[in-house]
Amino acid sequence: xxxxNKTDPIVQKNxxxxxxxxxxxxxxxxxxxxxxxxxxxSTLGSLLEMQRGCVFLHDPLSGEMRIVAxxxxxxxxxxxxxxxxxxxxxGRVLEKKKPMVIxxxxxxxxxxxxxxxxxxxxxxxxxxxxxxxxxxxxGVLSVDRIYSEEQGNVEDDLRVLTIVASLIAQFIKLxxxxxxxxxxxxxxxxxxxxxxxxENIIGLSDRMQEVFESIxxxxxxKATVLLRGESGTGKELVAKAVHYMSPRSKGPFIKxxxxxIPEGLLESELFGHEKGAFTGAIxxxxxxxxxxxxxxxxxxxxxxLPLTLQPKILRVLQEREFExxxxxxxxxxxxxxxxxxxRNLETLVSQGKFREDLYFRLNVIPLFxxxxxxxxxxxxxxxxxxxxxxxxxNNRSVCLDKGxxxxxxxxxxxxxxxxxxxxxxRLVIMSGxxxxxxxxxxxxxxxxxxxxxxxxxxxxxxxxDIEKENIIGALEKTGWIQAKAARLLGITPxxxxxxxxxxxxxxxxx
Ligand SMILES: Nc1ncnc2c1ncn2[C@@H]1O[C@H](COP(=O)(O)OP(=O)(O)O)[C@@H](O)[C@H]1O
Ligand SMILES: [Mg+2]
Numbered sequence: 001x002x003x004x005n006k007t008d009p010i011v012q013k014n015x016x017x018x019x020x021x022x023x024x025x026x027x028x029x030x031x032x033x034x035x036x037x038x039x040x041x042s043t044l045g046s047l048l049e050m051q052r053g054c055v056f057l058h059d060p061l062s063g064e065m066r067i068v069a070x071x072x073x074x075x076x077x078x079x080x081x082x083x084x085x086x087x088x089x090x091g092r093v094l095e096k097k098k099p100m101v102i103x104x105x106x107x108x109x110x111x112x113x114x115x116x117x118x119x120x121x122x123x124x125x126x127x128x129x130x131x132x133x134x135x136x137x138x139g140v141l142s143v144d145r146i147y148s149e150e151q152g153n154v155e156d157d158l159r160v161l162t163i164v165a166s167l168i169a170q171f172i173k174l175x176x177x178x179x180x181x182x183x184x185x186x187x188x189x190x191x192x193x194x195x196x197x198x199e200n201i202i203g204l205s206d207r208m209q210e211v212f213e214s215i216x217x218x219x220x221x222k223a224t225v226l227l228r229g230e231s232g233t234g235k236e237l238v239a240k241a242v243h244y245m246s247p248r249s250k251g252p253f254i255k256x257x258x259x260x261i262p263e264g265l266l267e268s269e270l271f272g273h274e275k276g277a278f279t280g281a282i283x284x285x286x287x288x289x290x291x292x293x294x295x296x297x298x299x300x301x302x303x304x305l306p307l308t309l310q311p312k313i314l315r316v317l318q319e320r321e322f323e324x325x326x327x328x329x330x331x332x333x334x335x336x337x338x339x340x341x342x343r344n345l346e347t348l349v350s351q352g353k354f355r356e357d358l359y360f361r362l363n364v365i366p367l368f369x370x371x372x373x374x375x376x377x378x379x380x381x382x383x384x385x386x387x388x389x390x391x392x393x394n395n396r397s398v399c400l401d402k403g404x405x406x407x408x409x410x411x412x413x414x415x416x417x418x419x420x421x422x423x424x425x426r427l428v429i430m431s432g433x434x435x436x437x438x439x440x441x442x443x444x445x446x447x448x449x450x451x452x453x454x455x456x457x458x459x460x461x462x463x464x465d466i467e468k469e470n471i472i473g474a475l476e477k478t479g480w481i482q483a484k485a486a487r488l489l490g491i492t493p494x495x496x497x498x499x500x501x502x503x504x505x506x507x508x509x510x
Contacts, residue, residue, distance in 0.1 A: 012156065015047055015048065016048070016156065016159075016160045018047055019043060019044060019047040019048050019160065019164075020160065020163055020164065020167075022043045022047065023040050023043055023044070023164050023167055023168075024167050026039040026040055026043060027040065027167055027168070027170075027171040028171075031174070031175055031178045031179075033068065033172075033175050034068055034069055036171065037055045037068055037069030037168065038069040038070075038071070040055070040069070040164065040168065041053040041054070041055065041069050041070060041071035042071050044071070044143065044164065045071045045072060048143075048145075048157070048160065049145060049146075050071075050143045050144065050145045051072055051124070051144045051145055051146060052070070052071060052072035052073055052143070052144040053070065053071040053072065053141070053142065053143045053144070054067050054069070054070045054071075054073065054140075054141070054142045054143075055067070055068050055069045055070070055131070055139060055140075055141055055168065056068070056090055056094075056139045056140040056141075056142065057131075057138060057139035057172070058094060058137060058138060058139050058140075065090060065091065065094065065139065065140065068139070072144075089102065089126065089128055089142075090128060090140045090142055093128045093129065093130050093140050093142075094130055094137045094139065094140050095137075096130075097130050097132060097135075097137050098130065099127070099128060099129040099130065099158050099161070099162065100127075100128045101125065101126070101127050101128070101154050101157075101158060102125060102126040102127075102128075103125045103154065104123065104124070104125060105124050105125070105126050105144075123146060124144050124145070124146060125144070125145055125146075125154070126142065126143075126144055127142065127143045127144075127145070127154070127157055127158060127161055128140055128141070128142040128143075129141050129142075129158065129161045129162050129165045130165065131165045131166075131168050131169045131172070132165070132166070132169055133166075133169040133170065133172075133173055138169055138172050138173075139168075139172075141161055141164065141165045141168060143157075143161060145157070197212065198212050198215060198216075198241050198245070199241070200237065200241075201234065201237055201238065201241060202378060202381050202382050202385050203375070203378055203381075204377060204378060204381055205370075205375035205376075205377045205378045207370040207374060207375045208370070208375060208378060211238065211367060211368075211369060211370075214365075214367055215238060215241055215242055215245065215367070216245070218242060218365050218367075219241070219242050219245035219246045220245075220246060220247060221246075222246075222336050223336075223364050223365050224317065224336070224337045224338070224339070224361070224362060224364045224365065225239075225242055225337075225338045225339070225364070225365045225366075225367060226302075226338075226339050226340070226341075226362045226363050226364070226365065226366045226367070227239060227338065227339070227340035227341075227366075227367050227369065228340075228341060228342075228345075228366055228367065228368045228369065229340075229342065229368060229369030229370070229371070230342050230369075230371045230416055231342045231415065231416065231418065232415045232416035232417050232418030232419055233369035233370065233371055233372070233416045233417060234369055234416075234417055235300070235340040235342075235369055236255070236298065236300065236340070238367065238369065239253075239255075239296075239298040239300075239338045239340060240253060240298075242296070242338060243295070243296040243298075243336070243338070246296070246336065248294060248295050248296060248336060251292075251293075251294035251295030251296070252291060252292055252293075252294070252295035252296075253292075253295055253296050253298065254288050254291050254292040254295065254296070254297045254298065255297075255298045255300060256269070256270065256288045256297060256298065256299055256300065257300040257301055258299055258300065258301045258302055258303075258304045258305045259300075259301035259304035260301075263306045263308070263309075266305075266306065266309055267309060267312065267325060268281075268285070268287065268325050269287060269288060270287045270288050270289060270309070270312075270313075271287040271289060271290075271312065271322045271323065271324055271325060271331075272284070272285050272286045272287030272289075272290055272324040272325070273285055273287075273324050273325035273326050273327075274324050274325065274326035274327045275326075276326065277324070277325040277326025277327070278325065278326070281325075281326065284324070287322075287324065289316060289322060289331075289333050289335060290324075290331060290333060292333065292335045293333045293334055293335060294334050294335075295335065295336070296335065296336045296337075296338055297335050297336070297337055297338070298338045298339075298340070299313075299337065299338070299339040299340070300339075300340050300341075301340070301341060301342070301343075302339040302340065302341045302345075302362065303341035303342075303343035303344075303345055303348055303354065304341075304343070305354075307353065307354075307355070310354070310355045310358050311355070311358075313358060314355065314357060314358045314361060316333075316335075316337070317337060317358070317361045317362070318361065320332060320333055320334065320335065321333070337362075339362050345359055345362075345363075346359075371413075371416055372413040372416045372417060372420065373412050373413060376409060379408060379409055379413075379420070380405065380409075382417060382420055382421075383400065383405070383408060383420070383424060386420065386421050386424040386425070387399060387400075387424060387428065390424055390425045390428040390429070391428055393428075394428050394429055396428055396429075396434075397434055398427060398428045398431050398433075398434055398435075398436060399434065399435055399436070400435075400436050401435050401436065401437050401438070403437055403438035403439075404436045404437055404438045404440070404441055406438065407438050407441055407445055407446065408420075408423075408445070411445050411446075423442070423445070426442065427441070427442070467499070467503075468503045468505065470489065471485070471489065471496065471499055471500065471503065471505060472505060474486075474488045474489050475500075475505070475507070480507050482496050482497060482500070
């Protein structure tokens with residue numbers, strides 16, 4: 001295009017429309033602020049023949065205007081381009097909220113040329129429009145173009161720039177709310193970090209948080225997991241969580257309780273059998289390991305696995321292979337093994353009831369589920385969880401008053417979460433009132449507590465009985481000579497004298 005010829009107005013209009021369209025397209029592609037504004041400026045540069053362009057945004061905190069995007073400006077110039085409101089033309093435009101045009105910056109004293117990008121000031125016109133939304137000035141859009149009397153019309157340029165500025169304003173507002181939401185999401189995520197949660201498993205205590213963290217860590221792998229913990233602490237629940245959070249979640253989850261089946265049937269249950277393998281094997285049958293192919297097998301109560309079967313389980317753990325009973329054919333399975341036990345496996349190993357090699361194979365990743373008594377802070381949350389569940393199921397709205405809650409907190413829950421869950425279920429179904437008081441709680445909650453203390457009392461009573469019997473026995477053997485009896489018992493004469501008095505032992509005169 002020649003500078004001497006006035007551009008055809010229709011061509012000019014077309015170009016403007018294209019530029020505006022392109023700007024709005026750029027601004028709606030993403031929420032990348034600087035990148036988008038930069039694209040806007042280069043679009044204006046190429047489509048409207050503007051030499052330089054800047055988007056200044058006002059930072060309400062510092063009160064400064066900062067160049068967020070520039071076209072045709074070197075980086076060091078961009079960094080210099082900070083203006084206060086009212087300072088220079090850019091500042092003034094924001095302050096007055098009105099566009100300004102300087103047809104020839106060489107003749108304008110207000111032009112500070114802070115960026116130092118225009119060594120030869122003459123022959124350049126400077127257009128500056130505020131970026132406004134409603135009545136708020138967000139920043140300024142400025143553009144330089146070669147000054148020529150023939151070229152374009154300042155009014156047209158201003159109109160285009162005002163439209164672009166309003167597109168930018170809307171984009172900035174959207175971007176701000178997007179950023180705010182992103183920041184909130186981030187901070188929520190940060191809050192949740194360290195606060196692991198797993199669906200259906202309640203646990204705010206540090207002990208359970210550690211368990212959750214481990215679950216998150218082990219789930220993606222294929223590693224064998226050994227779940228330890230008293231009955232009712234949630235071992236099965238955790239086994240399922242590990243499976244459903246693992247890449248094999250679409251595969252089967254097969255549960256097998258090693259303690260629930262007579263020893264004679266275990267092998268066939270686990271590994272399957274061929275037709276006629278034994279009396280009663282009228283058809284071939286798949287075992288649990290085969291059924292668990294591509295999934296997870298949960299071997300509950302692994303400590304109860306009879307010694308005879310332990311080598312076969314060891315082989316599956318090591319080679320993932322086995323044979324059905326009555327078959328020579330070796331089966332291969334792709335299965336993850338999760339085992340659980342409430343028994344002390346180490347003791348079983350030392351007693352020779354559990355193979356050491358199997359123990360080590362299983363114990364790759366042990367996960368300990370703490371008893372409820374070691375995570376009291378989980379009790380109220382669990383109560384709430386089960387109240388909601390059973391109230392919903394039974395169409396009731398039962399809750400506990402403070403006193404009742406205290407009873408729950410004091411009780412030592414030998415059956416752990418399972419017992420707590422059952423207690424709440426019974427309460428929701430049976431309770432006459434909606435707000436349960438301590439006095440309305442099932443007697444066993446307090447009786448059992450009493451029993452626990454009675455148990456220890458009777459234990460000491462027992463010890464004393466035994467001691468008394470021993471002393472009488474020794475006295476009788478030694479003809480009631482205290483010193484001799486003491487020696488026999490391995491205590492001092494002083495001690496035996498004290499105990500004789502304590503138990504009120506008297507020589508029986510026949
Ligand atoms: N942390 C927990 N949050 C919610 N429910 C739990 C939790 N732990 C256990 N339960 C519930 O208690 C009962 C017993 O859990 P389970 O996994 O069978 O224990 P375990 O296998 O250790 O005996 C189940 O109904 C289970 O859903
Ligand atoms: Mg169980």
